[in-house]
Amino acid sequence: MPEPARTPGPALSRLLAYRWPLFIALAATLPFWLSDVWVQMLVFVTLFIVLGLGLNVVVGFAGLLDLGYVAFFAAGAYTMGLLTSPGSPIDASLNFWLILPLGVLIAAGVGLLLGLPVLPLRGDYLAIVTLGFGEIIRLFLINRDDLTRGSQGLAAIPRPELGGFAIDSFTRWYYFVLVAAILVGLATARLRDSRIGRAWEAIREDEDVAAAMGVNTTKYKLLAFATGAAIGGLGGVIYASFIGFINPAAFSLQVSIDVLAIVIIGGMGSTPGVIVGSLVLIGIPRILQFRETSDLLARLEWLRDALNAVVGGIDAITPGSIGRLPEASTWGAQLADDTRFVIFGALLVLIMVLRPSGLLPSRRRRLEFAHEESAPTPAGAA
Known part of the structure; x- marks a missing residue:
């Protein structure tokens, strides 16, 4: 017989109850005792936490193996670049805060476009098709010189301003991305514990049984793709503004593999797992x-x-x-x-x-x- 689970003591229970506020407080103090090089590394780690939380919705919650996640990341980044870069043919010089929701919506639309044709597919077949979709997006960005400037990319992408202050230092960027990661984490946690999250888990465990129980699998699978894509688009908008330059080489298959590895190694369906996975797979190579x-x-x-x-x-x-x-x-x-x-x-x-x-x-x-x-x-x- 398996051993009964041990109940934590009162002190440990109180500590576990406040683990997230304590973790956020610790994360907020890191820039005060780390150099700019380390803070820059933390910006990338936190950005990949955002991307991992988005893919976790698709893979961890709904059980849909997506290897083309980089397409949504690219959709958000190129929305930012095309509408703000001076070298873009459609430069509209829009404000970052106007482009942010637009990039999220465009990425969600790309997620729906991907989700519609792959609804009947599962497992390996779904992985192969989504992988091909990600490569199609990358080749499109390379070959449309008239729109994306191809391999030359888009430069001089402006950085956001908040309250009259430009987010131009690594410390300010870290806090900005940290706030985005906290908001995304709260949103995905609420979704996981909602009726939508239970429907995703039912589809992940057995799609046929879920359909027999009355779950609209088409609706919830499309919703999973759109939600994950929207979070990926958010990460893309932030990335383009942080780097200030984008080209198709930054949106290769390796990005999808990195984010998927974060989710799998950290623990599918787990927010703490995504954080640990990003620290291990993104932080350690940079350290x-x-x-x-x-x-x-x-x-x-x-x-x-x-x-x-x-x-x-x-x-x-x-x-x-x-x-x-x-x-x-x-x-x-x-x-x-x-x-x-x-x-x-x-x-x-x-x-x-x-x-x-x-x-x-x-x-x-x-x-x-x-x-x-x-x-x-x-x-x-x-």
Whole structure:
């Protein structure tokens, strides 16, 4: 029999009750004791939290495997660029706060356009079609020189102003993106616990049974695509204004893979999981490129020598050569650039084997996996 769940003590229960206010307060204090380089990294981490929360609606709540999420990100970014960049053929010089809802609506419309033809598809077929849709959008941006300026991109995208102050420093951008992430997190949490969220979960578990129970699967699947796309468009508008320059190279398939990896490794359907996944997959590769990290790794030359001795021993008894670890001062850059995809793959394999529900899964998903593990074996089963 499975062990009964332990009830946390009164002190821990009070701490858990205030975990989100405490976490937000901690996040708000980070710029006061970090340098601009670290704050810039946190801006990207928080931006990917926003994107992860959007894809979490599609994949984690509704169970729709979407590999073309970058299309919605690009829709929001190019809405911002086309309407504000001086090099755009349709520059309208609109205010950021007018373009923000417009970019969200256009991205939601793109989500509906994607959702309509893929309604009958599930699983791998849905993933392949959405992947192709994302590539179509990228190729469209490259080939429409008259509209998007192709590979040259759109530059001089203005930054927003709030209360007479321009959001022009990394600290101000961090707080701006942090507020956006908090609002998106609150909205998705409310959706998850609403009737719409229960319908999404029913579709995720078994679409046929959900339809038999009276759930309008067409309506709720389209709603999931539109909601996730709208959040992706929000992230795109913010990204374009923060960077100030966009071109199709910034909207490759890798963006979709990064966001999907954040959701899977963190825990599908879990807001804390998205936060942890973004910190691990977006934050760590950037931290490895910092000078402080290189200085720390440079002091571990003894470890490099020990590992190279082990590798040399393996080379002596196997055909071919594995190679040698680089100088300690270059470990960070090589880990962040050359072996990033290997790290992604290794993390995914480890998570699927050791933590199939993710690092911080939602309570409901955790109970589902616990129930499957504790289910009794049918009589007569081998």
